[in-house]
Amino acid sequence: MSTPQLEHVKNLVVGCGLSGMVVAERIASQLGEPVLIIDKRSHIGGNIYDEKDPETGVTVHKYGPHVFHTNSREVWDYLSRFTEWHPFMYRVKAVVDGTEVPVPFNLDSLHTLFPRTMATRIEEKLIASFGFNTDVPILKLRDTKDEDLHLLADFIYEKVFAGYTMKQWGLTAKQLDASVSGRVPVRVGRDDRYFRDTYQAIPAEGYTAMARRMLDHPLVEVRLNANWSDVKGKISYDRLFFTGPIDEFFGYEFGALPYRSLDLQFRNLPREFAQSGPQINFPCNYDFTRQVEYKYYLDEETPHTTISREYPCAYSPGKNEPYYPVLSPENATLYNRYQQLASSLPNTHFLGRLGNYKYYNIDQCVICALRLFNQIGKKEQ
Ligand SMILES: Cc1cc2nc3c(=O)[nH]c(=O)nc-3n(C[C@H](O)[C@H](O)[C@H](O)COP(=O)(O)OP(=O)(O)OC[C@H]3O[C@@H](n4cnc5c(N)ncnc54)[C@H](O)[C@@H]3O)c2cc1C
Structure with a gap:
């Protein structure tokens, strides 16, 4: 032989x-x-692969939502050889006590959720302590001696961060590492963009078209x-x-090596829009962490829409994808x-x-x- x-x-x-x-x-x-x-x-394309849903015509990200953002001119210039860009500043909201508010939690979130006089008092204290338009880790807020700021830090921790993170990583509240939770930013300003990078965009014809050119x-x-x-x-x-x-x-x-995975469930809905923006987080409700509506990414005008919900789960080789180390x-x-x-x-x-x-x-x-x-x-x- x-x-x-x-x-x-x-x-x-x-x-x-x-x-x-x-x-x-x-x-x-x-x-x-x-x-x-x-x-x-x-x-x-690996995990950045996207494709048009044949029913709705919306470009969906098969392995979860991907928004490109960077401060690196080098990366921006390099990828720009293979794609035109659709400028896109990501805006994410979280449902807190049944109401959608911007995340990172900012002064508008504060005024939406707190009584007027209290919100105004806390806003003044935040600006006096940290300056306007700064991002403050909540651990720093908790470290202050001020009772109002302490209360705010505890509120954000519980209502915005803890539930989401426990679902995402499969942890109990006790296991949550303070060093991770401490980095959650509170934005002392009204900038409601999720990222603050210089370059933020989606490839104009999608990630797969960019990959094809590469x-x-x-x-x-x-x-x-x-x-x-x-x-x-x-x-x-x-x-x-x-x-x-x-x-x-x-x-x-x-x-x-352990990973977390996601069970991504896509749904087509027979209406033009399903939600008020591209990403809504559900820290305290349901088993999924976030719901994404893809047509916002490329501003696609279609009569119907596609959304996905992310149910975090353990990684099991051969059964699902290794997403997060x-x-x-x-x-x-x-x-x-x-x-x-x-x-x-x-x-x-x-x-x-x-x-x-x-x-x-x-x-x-x-x-x-x-x-x-x-x-x-x-x-x-
Ligand atoms: C849910 C989710 C959302 C994200 N959102 C963002 C975002 O908004 N913005 C952002 O900047 N980044 C985001 N990322 C990160 C981004 O996806 C990664 O940085 C990037 O795609 C990783 O590229 P990679 O080539 O290293 O890995 P991958 O894209 O995973 O590519 C690895 C490839 O190797 C192949 N492979 C693996 N094993 C084998 C094998 N044995 N034989 C042959 N082939 C194999 C796989 O099939 C895969 O195609 C997100 C990641 C996840 C999980």
Whole structure:
């Protein structure tokens, strides 16, 4: 019996999400070398993948809502080569005691929920203590000796933060880490944008169209429905870029790295709009954390609409997606053990949310992939 021939590629990228696509695009366009990208999914783009719902015509984000935001000019310029932008400042509301208020909690939220004289008094104290238009961590509010500010901090903690976080991470109130809760900002101003970054937008034709353009190079080949576990041993390579889970790569040798997942439930509704804005959080009601209405993102005018609700749940390999690394000292130690193994492998690079076990936003993925590419270029000069 003849042994099947080993295929050789110069560069193999596992995972066609943003991290893998940036590295592949750079290698092909800057080094002039061929790249093969494989992905176990049936589509490109990884978690930023979007598609038009065939019934409503609304562009939905299959793996949950994605709003691009960054302060990095470098990232903005880089991605702008592959897309036009639809300017979009994210505005999120939370239902508190049955009423929608802006989050981060700001002075308008205060005036909506508190009696007038009390709200005015607290507003004056906030501005006097922290200045207008500042973001104050609620731990700092709690640290003040002022009774009103203390009360406000406790109110926001309980009504906006605790319920959402407990659902999101599957924690009890006791397990909530004060260092995380302490960072929740209170905005002493009326700026109701969720992010304050310089650049905030959605790719004008969607994320998938942007991804398609990133991959549109004669030296880039994409193979979908191709799992690393089926491919390894059959393809040899000069360089490997792995953007899948690092623990999976090493056969879970030290145990599995924990993730949280989401059960994302999409619904089409036979009316023009379902809610007052793109994202409504439900900290204290229901089992889902947030409800998103996608047509707001690209200002799509359609007679019907699509929403999604997010039910956080445990990650179970093979059953759902590893969305959020669970950051804790024990998990960091476990990751470091994998990372040590990884650094001993020649010509093998781990990157992205799953490869680095880090909660990266889109812009951080791009920055990390660009940095990695630059390091490789320098090493080989
Ligand atoms: C619910 C949610 C909402 C988010 N919203 C925002 C937001 O609003 N703004 C923002 O900036 N960021 C957001 N992010 C973060 C953003 O999704 C990530 O930063 C980015 O998409 C990660 O890109 P990546 O390439 O590192 O990983 P991924 O996109 O996960 O890509 C990894 C790819 O590897 C493939 N793969 C894995 N294992 C294998 C294997 N064994 N064989 C072959 N292929 C494999 C996967 O199929 C996947 O396509 C959000 C994340 C989540 C989970």
